[in-house]
Amino acid sequence: MKSNLITEDKQKSKLEKAFEILKTMASKPSGLIGLTIVLFHVVLALISPYIAPYDYKAISPNTMLLAPSVEHWFGTDSLGRDVFTRTILGGRTALTVTFFGSLIALLWGGLLGIFCGLVGGKIDDVVMRVVDAFLSIPWILAMLLIVSLLGTSTEVLIPALGFFYGKGIVRVARAATHDVIAKDFIVSAKARGHSNMSIIWNEIIPNVRDAILVEGAMRWSWMLLGFSSLSFLGFGVSPPTPDWGLMISNARGLMSFAYWSVIAPIVGLSSLIIGINLTADAFAKALGIDRSTKAPV
């Protein structure tokens, strides 16, 4: 009974803590704007299949390159598809791919980083060398190579993005673990005879979690940038999937007279990236982590 009470209390305080962090984030205008943008995009992504007025892949020669009107809010593209429909569905593609990609990046990057920080020594040296080497290959070259050899389905893109954006998290997680590992409570946990797993789970992860989450939030916006760049170059998701990068690259050639079909996805993608960035910054500040002097690696 008593132990039950304690866990309840712990869980409640966790929720409260999350709420408090959100409140701190929203207390500054930049954080509030960021949160609002991200929330807007997430809600739109969830409901877009139900509110989309047209079929995103319905090609029609009669409606090619129409200017914005009451029927087609954002006009139509060169194949007669409704730009509004494709824009709101494009957010869904971008958010799905990068959300799962970031999750994979956080998981493997965080775990490998904690592991390296813990064991240290030779293994740590070798792993960090390899991570450094991976970091020095431009992301775009590596991604393009993988995608061009394995194909451009989301099942390839998500793990590939997750893998390549996780290597930066390895460094952050390792550094955070290094900071924690020499602290007294770890030493006393060892002295109490806790197992290694218990120390990792109960002592280290709660203390490095914040740093890793903040890094993950930043990676999310970079991954979105990387993913849309890939689509733009023709190596992301394949048509006719509604995707912002793809839409921009298709509409670019005709933008001298049909600028609406390039403006809509540009606004969508830019606002989402800026929103995620502002949110990640506010998140870092609310958790008291300073990222201002870090390079975007």
Place this chain on the structure above:
Amino acid sequence: MLLLILKRIGLGLITLFIVSLITFVGVEVLPGDACTTYLEREAYGAALDACIKRLGLDIPAYERYLGWASNVVRGDFGYSLSGEMPINEVLGPRVKNSLVLASVSILIGIPLAIILGIITALWRDKLPDIVISTITIFSMTIPEFISATLLILIVAIWLGWLPGIVIIPSDATFYELLSNIILPVVAISMIMTAHMARMVRSSVIQVMASDYVQMAILKGVPYWKMVFRHVLPNALLPAINVVALTIAWLLGGVVVTEVVFNYPGLGRLVIESISNRDLPVVQALAIILASIYVGINLIADLMTLMLNPRLKSLQIRK
């Protein structure tokens, strides 16, 4: 000191060695070898045999790696499949074009970033800071292909001031290049400047809050003398490393910018070689781009060491 420099160079070389292994193993492990990927449906009979012979795919992988690596060390990257000529000949003009683009952007970007960073830091949270910081955050976060597309749309199409895309052969002369690279340079230096200006800003703010600057203020050192003598040298030093990392990171973005503007540099070669499935060229590009990355970082490391006497003695004591 010399030992330290040698150690750094050694670490850089080890990194490059691992990069070469990764690209080599990556190409080996991923489905399809260089010949079958390149020839695709025609990968049979005499054409396949000839290709395998030429690339030496019939000898064991580790021997091939050793041969390839020793050639690369001597500056020979092998043979391009799609261009049907030595990779060095393909690379030459591309490297030159990219160098022109990058160095012009850096020459504009770094001084501009330092000035903007200082302005935003000294007038922190005042109007100049708010305006400049908002602009830098925007140009930092928006993907390269979007800012480049918008530049073309506004400057080239709506205003009609400059040509939208670069239509020059890859072996154009320097002067032909210059008139064509204004928009690509603006696109690249915009992002680069934004990143570096943020870095300089936070670095200057940190130094301004330090004890010795407070001391200088209390001693009555004139404001601008304090800024130039006491703040800037200490603030710009840690920024060097970050600036180097930023430049190296932007290599990826340069690829996209070059494609948008149709600029015949290394970046477009990356896309072309991957579209043509020309794996020998891809391998060569991976090594070259990684060397640039490692090189920039090495130079930054050494510069910080040279410029910071404290770090020097600290490292020696260790």
